[in-house]
Amino acid sequence: MSTATPSPLDDPLSAIRHDVACRLDNRQPGFSLAQPFYNDGQLFALDMEAIFEKEWLFAGMSCEIPAKGNYLTLDVGDNPIIIVRGAEGNIHAFHNVCRHRGSRLCTQSRGKVAKLVCPYHQWTYELDGRLLFAGSDMGGNFDLAEYGLRPIAVESAGGFIFICLSDTPPSIDEFLANVSRYVAPHDLENAKVAVESTIVEQANWKLVIENNRECYHCNGAHPELLNSLQEFDDTDDPRATDAYKALVARKQNDWDALDIPWELQRHGRRNRLTRTPLLEGRVSMTMDGQQGCKRLLGELTDPDMGSLRILHLPNSWNHVMGDHAVVFRVMPLGPQQTVVTTKWLVHKDAVEGVDYDPTSLRRVWDATNEQDRRLAEENQRGINSKAYSPGPYSPTYEFGVIDFIDWYCERLQENIGQVTPSLQ
Numbered sequence: 001m002s003t004a005t006p007s008p009l010d011d012p013l014s015a016i017r018h019d020v021a022c023r024l025d026n027r028q029p030g031f032s033l034a035q036p037f038y039n040d041g042q043l044f045a046l047d048m049e050a051i052f053e054k055e056w057l058f059a060g061m062s063c064e065i066p067a068k069g070n071y072l073t074l075d076v077g078d079n080p081i082i083i084v085r086g087a088e089g090n091i092h093a094f095h096n097v098c099r100h101r102g103s104r105l106c107t108q109s110r111g112k113v114a115k116l117v118c119p120y121h122q123w124t125y126e127l128d129g130r131l132l133f134a135g136s137d138m139g140g141n142f143d144l145a146e147y148g149l150r151p152i153a154v155e156s157a158g159g160f161i162f163i164c165l166s167d168t169p170p171s172i173d174e175f176l177a178n179v180s181r182y183v184a185p186h187d188l189e190n191a192k193v194a195v196e197s198t199i200v201e202q203a204n205w206k207l208v209i210e211n212n213r214e215c216y217h218c219n220g221a222h223p224e225l226l227n228s229l230q231e232f233d234d235t236d237d238p239r240a241t242d243a244y245k246a247l248v249a250r251k252q253n254d255w256d257a258l259d260i261p262w263e264l265q266r267h268g269r270r271n272r273l274t275r276t277p278l279l280e281g282r283v284s285m286t287m288d289g290q291q292g293c294k295r296l297l298g299e300l301t302d303p304d305m306g307s308l309r310i311l312h313l314p315n316s317w318n319h320v321m322g323d324h325a326v327v328f329r330v331m332p333l334g335p336q337q338t339v340v341t342t343k344w345l346v347h348k349d350a351v352e353g354v355d356y357d358p359t360s361l362r363r364v365w366d367a368t369n370e371q372d373r374r375l376a377e378e379n380q381r382g383i384n385s386k387a388y389s390p391g392p393y394s395p396t397y398e399f400g401v402i403d404f405i406d407w408y409c410e411r412l413q414e415n416i417g418q419v420t421p422s423l424q
């Protein structure tokens with residue numbers, strides 16, 4: 001019997017898997033991670049394999065593909081993905097990879113097609129992924145049915161589309177049920193993207209998320225955001241003031257009367273939903289805190305819906321307000337490079353120039369994103385130094401960061417699977 005030595009090509013990450021498993025076992029909880037977690041190429045590859053190819057990811061909004069044949073594309077690391085609206089209105093997700101010789105099928109970031117046609121030799125697929133036509137003679141035994149597009153798990157709720165590249169996706173149903181219930185009054189299925197931005201940050205994706213998970217930096221960094229945003233969103237927050245608690249009680253009464261859900265919901269550490277009031281007298285994240293779109297979302301009649309915050313680890317945070325929503329998608333590009341896509345959504349019948357001005361709608365979060373980009377990039381540069389060592393998170397101000405890092409370490413530990421460090 002031959003015992004083949006495993007080739008490094010079969011598992012180029014095997015050494016880093018062992019190393020990371022040991023580091024996770026020995027990490028100091030409540031402290032930032034060791035340097036390689038933020039800058040090492042192999043560890044980045046492991047993040048992609050064990051987090052981004054295993055967990056549910058926020059991909060886009062269903063209103064971006066409103067009709068049959070509308071599609072959008074995105075890249076999860078090296079994996080090009082296509083999300084397309086099928087004939088019965090279903091949303092499908094596939095690897096955007098032709099089953100002939102592997103060409104990318106859709107090359108645009110969005111569009112509308114009758115069929116999915118490969119640009120290389122025109123193999124043609126139905127919107128549900130079946131191969132319909134393979135051109136010239138492929139030989140006697142060729143069976144179209146064996147060459148459909150490779151599907152990816154996809155779910156949508158409340159207008160948010162999530163995908164999972166794993167063959168055995170973790171369960172997400174309870175979260176999706178809550179997203180549907182909380183977003184329903186805003187009817188984001190019938191919204192449209194008023195404007196969007198794409199920024200590339202020279203920082204590891206975890207620094208982008210860490211930055212978003214705390215408002216310790218808000219006072220020093222975000223004057224525009226603080227025109228409307230409360231620095232905390234939970235009456236149990238140790239910093240919550242009596243004035244905030246009184247405002248919350250009042251707003252929660254108003255929302256109850258309108259049957260608008262607001263209670264804080266958690267799904268493990270991965271997801272968190274809550275509706276929290278903006279500053280007294282402010283109804284939207286605009287420069288003056290007033291409506292950025294005259295037409296409210298859904299059938300809403302009261303603009304003051306506070307901010308419905310939806311967190312989805314590893315790659316999204318969102319604010320859904322009465323007049324508009326701002327959704328954020330984070331995608332790693334490299335160990336020290338991350339793309340953040342922000343979309344501002346308004347009612348689909350809102351008229352640009354009449355109901356809203358995209359330039360003013362985007363101002364607060366453009367400013368905030370730019371400020372956060374600088375903070376994340378400076379964080380990265382300091383971490384790259386030989387002087388860096390993990391530092392303590394504040395339990396009062398940075399509990400959200402602690403939760404994120406605990407979630408990440410847990411998922412990484414579970415998903416890298418094969419290694420039991422205690423047996424090494």
Ligand code: 3BY
Binds near residue numbers: 214215317
């Ligand atoms: O508003 C946000 O999305 C987060 C929460 C706190 C600070 N940061 C800007």
Ligand code: FES
Binds near residue numbers: 100103119120
């Ligand atoms: Fe797609 Fe040849 S690679 S048709």
Ligand code: FE
Binds near residue numbers: 211212217218368
């Ligand atoms: Fe920030």
